[in-house]
Amino acid sequence: MKSILVISKREVTRLRSRFRGKSRIVVLAVVVLSVVISYMVSQQGFVLSKDFYAVGVSPDSGVTADERFNVITLDPVDGRMMLDEESIDIYLGGDRTEYRSDQRSQYAAGALRQYLEKRELIRIANEYDIDKAFPLRIEVNHLKAPEGDVGTGALVSLWDVMEYAETSTAPATMPEATVTSNTVVMQQLDKFRGDSRLPEFKAEFASDKEIIIPSLMSPPIPLAQVIIAFCYVVPIFFVSIFFTSSFMEEKINRKLNILLSTPVTPFQIIMGKMLPYIVYSVIITIVITLLLKGNVLLALAIFIPITLFILSIYLTVALLYRTFKDQTFFSLLAVSVITVYLIYPSMFSGVSDLSSISPLNLAVQMYKGETFGLAEYFLATTPMYLVFSLSMLVGVRVFNEEYLMGFRPLYSKLGEAIYLAIDKNHLHLSVFFLSILVIPVVFMVQLASIVIAFNLPMPFALLALLVIAVIVEEVAKSAGIAVLLQKGVIKSLKDVLILSFIAALGFFLGEKLLLYIAMSVISESMFTAAIFGTGLLVFPLIAHFVFTSIVCLMTARFGVKLYPVAILTGSVVHALYNLYVIGVIP
């Protein structure tokens, strides 16, 4: 522990020395400037589609005050002519509008419709009685399906109350429901009048007993998620530049040799370098949570795994890159992977159950004031811890001068990392745990492939997804064994078969464990079903074993050079099996 602290102190000193004297002033000035400008811009209001549509208006139809419109006042004759020339997209003359049938003009009409609808609503609200202007109010009631066969009678009693209210009130007085909903209309109208085009962020669309007015109802947009993600995750991203650079500097200055010759372990070095950044992230988390008035302990429980996860991804970047440009691109790749894994699913919070795999979703729920169970917590955070342990394990194993300073192709660097990670005295155990630890990585790649496959039309998207998922799984299971074969650690076919079985077993157990947790949280998602395969127990294990041994035996027989071919063969068999299970192949 003491050595870790010593190294942490050294890291902080290193960082301090970077920003001393004049450079500290420059950097501080730049940071302050960025804050000031961000504030100024946010005060400006945010309109992206400025002057997007060219709208011609007749002199009498009133000014169209919407940032999206480039308004040109024209008389009807000119308006029609310019509409035909396509120099305006739509013409508004009095109560009438004219537009063309092409895309642009159609969209302009849609945009004008949004604007005019709003203008009309405000006019009506100003000119008429609220009872007449907003004559329809709807109370939302969420009903839970009962456990047994019989209904709870909740709907019936709702109806009875409603009917009673209607019949019992004398026609002269206003029904109680109308009185309460009148105040709601006033509130919503105030918001409606005041707002810019951005809908307010509401985590839930309509809560129980909420009264909605159809024309004043604004849909939920996942802004809250994005804002939470930005507040918490972006400050952690910034740290990455310093964290990864720290290793680069040691490499360039050859200080690593000196460090490694002292009696500190690689674990202590890595932990020591990471610690200041973990502390920084924890402080950031606490500060932001206090600012947003959240629950600090809960926020820490959610964001510490996220911090560890992000830092462990950056540790991999730091261990793998060879040049400066590598560092930039790997970091960018890391940012995209993290974004996709954390932010993308949480965007669907409250819309799709896929969101439960992102821990950010827990934060969203926390701020919504909802509770979540332990199963949900573990489903979201276990992969984070697993990725962290995997990268720490590999990091500690590969932390030697030869590996870190060597310049060779990426795949060979990865292979070497796997080789170094495997404990040659406990081959079986190593292969087993490697298989389990690699599952979150497989899952992340598969999730990313969902995002990419989304570009394709539907049947192709599913097919591509299936193929990628299968290849990734086969590589994950067999990579360790292939490396061992390449290094000549295992030779006999019997060993290959045994290890194949162990790798398959490890992967199988880990997968099913994750599936088990997921099942208790996620109820319906076609994609997760496609990825996890189907539920049966013994048969999939045998299947996994068969695919892995195909790959490994082929690699043993034809050499590591043909490893891609072996992977392809195993994957084809695997894909056929999956198609059979899903029922595409009879």
Added chain:
Amino acid sequence: MSRFFIMIKRELKSLTKEKTIVLAIIIQLFLASFSSVIVVGLMSFCDPASIGQNTRIAVDVGIVGDTHSRLTGFLGERNLRVTVFADAATAEKAFYYGHVDTVLLVPKSNTGVVNMKLILPELDSKATVILMVLQEPLKMYETYLREMNGIEVNYTNLQGKPPTTYEFLYSLIVPILMLFPALLAGSIVIDTVSEEIENKTLDTLRSAPVSFNEILAAKIFAAVVVVFVQCFTWTMLLRLNSVYIQNLGLVLLFCVMIGTFISFGAAIIALCFKDRERSQFVYSIALIITTGLSYLLNPSPFNLIARLATGDHYTGIHHLTVYLIPLMLLGVIFFIWSEKLISAKSIN
């Protein structure tokens, strides 16, 4: 001049050799897909009209109470399946057995304010979709009730297409895709410059018969070539997804201009700080500042790309010339000061 091209070739080679460019493209493909997922999946939620039209979600609506109101007709027009229930008990049963997704309790009296009750399932995601699909017919009914009250609502027949996705695509996704290569170019310039400084290869290079400005110009030029290639590839990819970029030449020219501007700035930062770590940090913050400031311009770079790409009649080459001034200014400053900056000590 041929020396200059040799230098450019050297830079481009180092980019392709390390397969880093492949990574760059994967990253951007990621970014694009990520954004398109958001467009399709989420923006449709912001647009009740488009969720009704673009997606074929079958919602079964049960109605109790006044079943002869115009509402039933409006629901039918929107292709919702309507089931009429004689009493609340049967409706409740049907709801629990899953025969209907939602139930509307419609009061029988039709005078004054209509206070309905809507029964939604507990599950958040499903409830959201149902509510979105119901909004349009409910609005139609609201308009109808207003007319009954003697209020005339104008422009109800104006249809058009829901513009949210279109606006989002052209004003956010396309500019992000087009400007991302420029940001990357700045990073690349910082890397190549600070790498030469930190590894002390710059001194060797300077002993060769090329001027220092030629070396820097070659680095910047190579980065800008990469910007152009990437942007062009993007437009082709977008075309495959039937997103068409109008004024293609101008859009590409503008991206190259922005790429050059950012590269000059990045090179100045790298020459000042002389190490990658601080340069990249200052560069990323400087980018935030520039992006913020550029938003105050009219048209801002985002907006200009959006308007060019949609083929706005009033946007053209004259808007680009405005951007040419700061670009040339920065370029001149850069080439005059480069020698001074490199010989000066790094900022400490």
